[in-house]
Amino acid sequence: MTPTPSAPVIEVRNLHKAYGDLTVLKGVDLTAPKGHVISLIGSSGSGKSTLLRCCNLLEDSQEGGIRFEGEPVKWQGTGHDRRPADRAQVRRIRTNLSMVFQQFNLWGHMTVLQNVMEAPVTVLGHPKDEVEERARRYLAKVGIGDKADAWPAQLSGGQQQRAAIARALCMEPRALLFDEPTSALDPELEQEVVRVIRALADEGRTMIIVTHDMKMAADCSDHVIFLHQGLIEEQGPPETLFNNPQSARLRGFLSAGGNG
Ligand SMILES: Nc1ncnc2c1ncn2[C@@H]1O[C@H](COP(=O)(O)OP(=O)(O)O)[C@@H](O)[C@H]1O
Numbered sequence: 501m502t503p504t505p506s507a508p509v510i511e512v513r514n515l516h517k518a519y520g521d522l523t524v525l526k527g528v529d530l531t532a533p534k535g536h537v538i539s540l541i542g543s544s545g546s547g548k549s550t551l552l553r554c555c556n557l558l559e560d561s562q563e564g565g566i567r568f569e570g571e572p573v574k575w576q577g578t579g580h581d582r583r584p585a586d587r588a589q590v591r592r593i594r595t596n597l598s599m600v601f602q603q604f605n606l607w608g609h610m611t612v613l614q615n616v617m618e619a620p621v622t623v624l625g626h627p628k629d630e631v632e633e634r635a636r637r638y639l640a641k642v643g644i645g646d647k648a649d650a651w652p653a654q655l656s657g658g659q660q661q662r663a664a665i666a667r668a669l670c671m672e673p674r675a676l677l678f679d680e681p682t683s684a685l686d687p688e689l690e691q692e693v694v695r696v697i698r699a700l701a702d703e704g705r706t707m708i709i710v711t712h713d714m715k716m717a718a719d720c721s722d723h724v725i726f727l728h729q730g731l732i733e734e735q736g737p738p739e740t741l742f743n744n745p746q747s748a749r750l751r752g753f754l755s756a757g758g759n760g
């Protein structure tokens with residue numbers, strides 16, 4: 501199926517997800533148009549990470565649809581037996597939606613450069629010299645071009661997270677998915693990662709960002725979604741959502757500093 505050029509990179513409709521008896525997503529919609537940044541906010545346990553992981557098919561869901569660039573994910577079975585039907589499709593979607601996690605998950609036995617080069621070489625099968633050139637370019641872009649030959653343990657947390665972002669970029673994905681990218685960092689290191697994410701937003705990258713950092717959500721996003729117990733309680737452009745929240749729950753959450 502040929503992708504529709506104008507189709508959103510990711511489109512989720514009426515998504516339901518349970519872990520056994522625990523229903524975590526109760527009918528959620530999300531649209532990430534090309535070049536847009538969507539932030540997901542909400543209390544711990546509201547389903548943010550689960551929604552993000554459903555988007556790139558790291559988690560199964562029981563009901564609802566997911567489209568990648570207009571192409572619907574093919575399912576087999578129903579309810580708790582529902583699985584993606586086409587493994588090649590899953591692989592293609594997943595390699596096009598690079599994740600950046602709270603814990604940077606760099607390989608300790610590889611240099612920074614090797615970490616960044618690993619997936620494009622082994623998963624995509626791209627030629628090494630081409631990937632190395634690209635990897636160095638992305639390391640420079642996130643401000644750690646001089647750390648290519650260092651080991652992850654020799655880097656600060658902020659530098660490690662920037663290396664993880666370079667690694668995600670080196671896959672040249674259609675979108676980047678961030679799950680609390682700054683929450684493992686000391687406040688002074690947080691800012692260097694926020695700056696990188698803002699620069700990526702400014703250059704028109706498609707991103708979905710789960711964050712507890714309301715300032716980053718306000719500064720970087722085109723659209724903010726506030727999740728509460730597996731449902732969208734409120735959503736809109738950051739100016740509206742943060743300056744004129746409608747729901748009492750969102751007001752309470754924001755006045756608690758976004759940790760509610
Ligand atoms: N692998 C899992 N197995 C069972 N329950 C899970 C699993 N992952 C998350 N949950 C539960 O799902 C709910 C939503 O979790 P999560 O999506 O991680 O929330 P958030 O990212 O908003 O903090 C929580 O109640 C959590 O305990």
Ligand SMILES: [Mg+2]
Nearest residue numbers: 548549550710
């Ligand atoms: Mg989470």
